[in-house]
Amino acid sequence: MRPLFIRRARQLVTLAGSSAAPLVREKMNDLQIIENGSVWIERGVIIAVGPDDELAHRFADRIGEADVIDARGKTVTPGLIDPHTHLVYAGSREHEWTMRLRGATYMEIMNAGGGIHATTKATREASEEMLYEESKRRLDLFLLHGVTTVEAKSGYGLSFEGEIKQLEVAKRLHDTHPVDVVSTFLGAHAVPPEWKDDRDGYIRLIMEVMIPEVSRRGLAEFNDVFCERGVFTPDEARRILEAGKAHGLTPKIHADEIEPYGGAELAAEVGAISADHLLRASDEGLRRMAERGVIGVLLPGTAFFLMTQAADARRLIDNGVPVALATDCNPGSSPTVSLPLVMSLACLHMRMTPAEALAAATINAAHAIGRSHVIGSLEPGKKADLAIFNAANYMQIMYYYGVNHTEMVIKDGKIVVNEGKVCI
Numbered sequence: 001m002r003p004l005f006i007r008r009a010r011q012l013v014t015l016a017g018s019s020a021a022p023l024v025r026e027k028m029n030d031l032q033i034i035e036n037g038s039v040w041i042e043r044g045v046i047i048a049v050g051p052d053d054e055l056a057h058r059f060a061d062r063i064g065e066a067d068v069i070d071a072r073g074k075t076v077t078p079g080l081i082d083p084h085t086h087l088v089y090a091g092s093r094e095h096e097w098t099m100r101l102r103g104a105t106y107m108e109i110m111n112a113g114g115g116i117h118a119t120t121k122a123t124r125e126a127s128e129e130m131l132y133e134e135s136k137r138r139l140d141l142f143l144l145h146g147v148t149t150v151e152a153k154s155g156y157g158l159s160f161e162g163e164i165k166q167l168e169v170a171k172r173l174h175d176t177h178p179v180d181v182v183s184t185f186l187g188a189h190a191v192p193p194e195w196k197d198d199r200d201g202y203i204r205l206i207m208e209v210m211i212p213e214v215s216r217r218g219l220a221e222f223n224d225v226f227c228e229r230g231v232f233t234p235d236e237a238r239r240i241l242e243a244g245k246a247h248g249l250t251p252k253i254h255a256d257e258i259e260p261y262g263g264a265e266l267a268a269e270v271g272a273i274s275a276d277h278l279l280r281a282s283d284e285g286l287r288r289m290a291e292r293g294v295i296g297v298l299l300p301g302t303a304f305f306l307m308t309q310a311a312d313a314r315r316l317i318d319n320g321v322p323v324a325l326a327t328d329c330n331p332g333s334s335p336t337v338s339l340p341l342v343m344s345l346a347c348l349h350m351r352m353t354p355a356e357a358l359a360a361a362t363i364n365a366a367h368a369i370g371r372s373h374v375i376g377s378l379e380p381g382k383k384a385d386l387a388i389f390n391a392a393n394y395m396q397i398m399y400y401y402g403v404n405h406t407e408m409v410i411k412d413g414k415i416v417v418n419e420g421k422v423c424i
């Protein structure tokens, strides 16, 4: 494999120096930008990052053996990282969207057997092959938007076989697709209809059968619960998350999305790596999250698509909670793969600065999935995962909202998107 030399980026956004701890408060605005910057890559790893003249001098006698990418006029960033998706599912729910547009609420639709239950039915019925193909198409689209790593949750199987099938598909996608897929077990996404009259039986199935087997097979690193009134209570969530911990699965929580429910407090109590959604989190919950270093993963695309007030990102940032951003890609509340659009929404609906949004979708997102030592910034020794945007500066990636500026994506040192097309 020839070395790769990316040269003379108008802005090379490195986010260097934050691998040990996520960026918080004002530090989220410090992107460590190099003007006219270059990157030298060998065998999939970043070897050097710096001003072009410095690197041209250092590698002068090796430039001839390298593939050179001219990034003049472009903005180069770490590959974007999406730390909250429901990537693997079958079917779609546009008819429910129409019902919501006519006034039905998300929870009403779910309680009437639609929502998560509808996607669970479709996902259970899909063959592993169909599930793989549908999810692979979505993963291609993520890549085309500059995303090189996604977290992917199960939670549409809601049975032993169904959950394992989803996680197996996620693993196969990770093994076969350039985008890295990091798996989270979400057996506690909803109580499936067949367990309606014995919810404790379902919770015990999760704790005593699913979690041990998911862990034994190495199918997930994280364990998540949809902790919301009418779904799983904080006490139930605590039991499930503690059971996961006992089997080496790190907790994550869907917390305080629809009403204040103690999810943020629980995230801090169990030592979750992240608490996600947080639209209605209490001040006390956020204070405890900041104290324990729990990342707040915010999902402004979900609030936008559910037509509700977005999370108060400023309140999180001012309280010292490290913030990451994600698409929440799923067929019910956020059917998008565009992390750049989510970054625009973070600015427009949550008043994050473009710098904060980019930090939240790179290094802080890496922290939210326990990968900050390998991805999320452009530094020697890290994976060579980069996105090249047809934008004169990082702000334009978000300012021209709804436009996909991704021109090239480098994954593990290989060009996998060129001129806006997947070229694997």
Ligand SMILES: N=CN[C@@H](CCC(=O)O)C(=O)O
Pocket (backbone or CB within 6 Å): 086, 115, 116, 119, 226, 254, 257, 302, 328, 330, 331, 332, 333, 334
């Ligand atoms: N809130 C719960 N889970 C998903 C939605 C899943 C669905 O509607 O299918 C979310 O994060 O928004």
Ligand SMILES: [Zn+2]
Pocket (backbone or CB within 6 Å): 084, 085, 086, 254, 328, 330
């Ligand atoms: Zn979710």
